[in-house]
Amino acid sequence: MAMKQIICMKWGTVYSVDYVNRLYSMVARNITGPFRFVCLTDDANGMRPEVIARPCPVIKLPAPYNNRPWRKITLWGEKVPGLEAGDALFIDLDVVVTASIDDFFTYEPTKSFVVAHNWTQPNDTVGNTSVYRFRIGSHPELLARLEADPEAMLRKYCNSQTYTSRTIGEVTFWPEEWCRSFKVHCVPKGLRRYWVEPPLPKGARIVAFPGSPNPPDALKGQWPAPWYKRIYKQFRPARWVKEHWA
Numbered sequence: 001m002a003m004k005q006i007i008c009m010k011w012g013t014v015y016s017v018d019y020v021n022r023l024y025s026m027v028a029r030n031i032t033g034p035f036r037f038v039c040l041t042d043d044a045n046g047m048r049p050e051v052i053a054r055p056c057p058v059i060k061l062p063a064p065y066n067n068r069p070w071r072k073i074t075l076w077g078e079k080v081p082g083l084e085a086g087d088a089l090f091i092d093l094d095v096v097v098t099a100s101i102d103d104f105f106t107y108e109p110t111k112s113f114v115v116a117h118n119w120t121q122p123n124d125t126v127g128n129t130s131v132y133r134f135r136i137g138s139h140p141e142l143l144a145r146l147e148a149d150p151e152a153m154l155r156k157y158c159n160s161q162t163y164t165s166r167t168i169g170e171v172t173f174w175p176e177e178w179c180r181s182f183k184v185h186c187v188p189k190g191l192r193r194y195w196v197e198p199p200l201p202k203g204a205r206i207v208a209f210p211g212s213p214n215p216p217d218a219l220k221g222q223w224p225a226p227w228y229k230r231i232y233k234q235f236r237p238a239r240w241v242k243e244h245w246a
Contacts, residue, residue: 005089006035007080007090008040010041010042019094021051024051026245030100032102036084037052039053040056040057041055061146061154062151070159074143076139077143083136087133087136092210094208095207095209100205103178104178104205112138113135113171114174116130116179126162126166128179129164142168177202181207181210182198186201186207197236219239
């Protein structure tokens with residue numbers, strides 16, 4: 001059985017090492033066969049021993065973009081630290097894995113880039129790079145083009161996932177039910193959010209938490225926000241998070 005490769009990235013202090021360790025645990029419970037779990041990081045202190053920690057590549061962009069999600073573009077270089085040739089599944093730290101991820105490695109096997117459809121742009125061909133599979137070394141032009149003229153690329157593209165989707169051109173999406181957004185697909189709409197608990201969507205395998213709230217906030221039913229937004233940024237505790245985010 002082929003080795004499945006999973007990779008995440010952690011730099012700075014936005015996410016603690018606990019997010020890496022929990023992601024490993026969630027992956028291990030929801031995968032079959034041998035797998036390699038790599039974290040590219042600037043601080044490996046406290047990571048569980050099963051995690052293969054490697055230095056996080058630096059991207060040649062001006063501050064503050066060099067430490068924003070644009071840094072993910074370094075994965076499109078010729079080689080990726082800690083990974084072997086072939087395909088790898090990238091998963092952001094701010095997710096909850098809720099079911100088997102085996103099919104992420106076999107879905108559309110000939111494609112070099114398979115990604116979640118961006119939930120806030122459902123009518124556009126832009127992927128949300130919270131969860132994507134990529135073929136190592138298949139599109140080195142992404143990194144080369146960005147670093148060759150960063151000012152032009154940053155003016156043209158509003159974020160790294162739009163840049164990735166537009167530059168690769170051919171974008172293949174996971175089945176919609178596999179990857180869901182907590183804010184878009186779980187938090188009830190309107191006044192229902194005050195008394196209806198956010199459900200776990202049927203068929204969801206990974207629930208992403210881009211921005212805020214994060215998984216521990218969802219578990220407590222808290223949406224970090226300025227006081228003047230708290231009237232409508234409300235929801236009940238999502239108790240299913242406790243079962244899966246561990």
